[in-house]
Amino acid sequence: MSQIQSDPSTHNNLRPAFMTPQKLLPVEKCTLGCPILDCCMGGGIPCNSITEIVAESGSGKTQLCLQLSLRAQLPPFLGGLSASSLYLYTEFPFPTRRLHQLSSALQCQYPQIFVSNYDPCDGIFLQSVNTADQLLDIMPQVESFLENSKTLLPVRVIVIDSMAALFRAEFENTASDLIRRSSLFFKISGKLKEFAKRFNLVVLVTNQVMDVVDSGEGVNEVRIGNLSGMYSSGRRVCPALGLSWANCVNSRLFLSKDEYESGLVGGGESGFLSRETRRRLHVVFAPHLPDLSCEFVIRREGVVGVNR
Secondary structure, X not given: OOOOOOOHHHHHHHOOOOOOHHHHOOOOEEXXXXXXXXXXXXXXXXXXXXXXXXXXXXXXXXXHHHHHHHHOOOOHHHOOOOOXXXXXXXXXXXXXXXXXXXXXXXXXXXXXXXXXXXXXXXXXEEEEOXXXXXXXXXXXXXXXXXXXXXXXXXXEEEEEEOHHHHHOOOOOOOHHHHHHHHHHHHHHHHHHHXXXXXXXXXXXXXXXXXXXXXXXXXXXXXXXXXXXXXEEOOEEEEEOXXXXXXXXXXXXXXXXXXXXXXXXXXXXXXXXXXXXXXXXXXXXXXXXXXXXXXEEEEEOOEEEEEOO
């Protein structure tokens, strides 16, 4: 048996191509439409991965999805992707009126980008989805749309709002249903990750929360990330869909909201305490972000971060 002689001149070519953390970081990101929110997200929502927003109803999940879908149409020097969006919605009715409000605000902010004969709403393509099986079944159509789209701007954003709604009532807490549910998680997320990598997409999905009924570290709290606990509206909550789904997303954001007394309105016996809502965005886990959070408010013109 002959022995391969070592040639020092070939050592450099034989070294494995180890990756550095910097090389693994997503390069391209899409703005959320606010410098404070973008700063918390390290520049925006990353391409080539799945980002999840977890929150209770009324926290701003859908508003951020709409805002991202519109802002994606901005050119890169303004933080956008010069891209259209595919918006898959699972909860009805779709907030058409709010979308037009945000679109009008965007046009007013960038009149030089959006000329009078172009409506940014035309860059968002809507598709209703009723079940998890239907979502999986339309994946070939989504792929064909991404490949052959004749849209003015290429489609580089997919939004699914919300993933939890597809699994909320269809599955029971039986072994067979849990296995089928997990299988659907991995098949759906696998296709989304394939699309994200192949077409360099932003994939943004929303998820709901459920109350934590015990104080122990149960199965639902294994993947809590940077937060020791999630609290919203004075309750301890955890993401819906459990650990299997948590392993399907690359980054998880949590939106919390809490009411507080902001002061006395009016004087004398007729006065009353005014209550306001305080909202925060928290990074739960993300491969490219530290433990960050920021406060935000929801205004007519959109979701805006605030400095306190």
